[in-house]
Amino acid sequence: MQTPSRDTIANYASTSGSSIGTDDRTILIACIDEILPQTQCRQCGYDGCKPYATAIAQGQAQINQCPPGGDAGIRALADLLHLPALPLDTAHGVTKPKALAVIDEQRCIGCTLCIQACPVDAILGASKQMHTVISQECTGCELCLAPCPVDCIIMLPETSPGDTHQAMVPSKAAANLARTRHQNRQARLARETQQRTQAYARKKPVTASSAENLAKDSIHGAPNAEAVKKAAIAAAMARVKALKLANTKPADRGE
Ligand code: SF4
């Protein structure tokens, strides 16, 4: 990995990141992201570690907003950016020992909400089937807890035989794995959105109003899942109505 030049860092420190060139900023983001623990928990207030790294590189976020990274992470960021090491901003949470999610499979109703919430695709399961967590891939982010309608997910401290060190910061290998899995998930979600958009476009004509609704519900020009679902239902109802009308005798239609 490239490291930012002295000039880039001096520039960052003196202008709070506002006057760094695009290439230097890209290098800086990668270096900051490398320090972050890749838990992808969003406690920093951003949608994952990379967006937080980007915000720091742009001078829009402080270096003390990542509870999983803790004091060691703040010190590493301060060293990189030649800034003073601040205490962790506990408004974003506190540093805790690493824990892993475990599903009580007897109580799981197979709703898939936890799968949708997991930022690193660490949960296996299918609709109406019990779900299970792949412990080696769980970052301990806790994002699956709140959506579970039957509260059957708990966090258990991660322990390995003879391990007395309970740090939340993962090993470099675990962080790299989490980064890759998160990137793969983001790419898959983007692909699925694109496929839904294309499938919707192929099904046209739907109705003028459903198309209009879809446009209204779209985010940044791409239909969201709910909008696509609504449009598909509207299209199916329109087709059934047209079929019924075609099978009705003219007299019954009042002609
Ligand atoms: S580990 Fe969580 S709080 Fe820290 S940068 Fe990543 S998403 Fe943000």
Ligand code: SF4
């Ligand atoms: S299983 Fe739960 S705690 Fe583990 S990474 Fe996925 S969402 Fe986070």
Ligand code: SF4
């Ligand atoms: S959210 Fe809870 S009930 Fe739903 S699939 Fe996950 S573990 Fe099972």
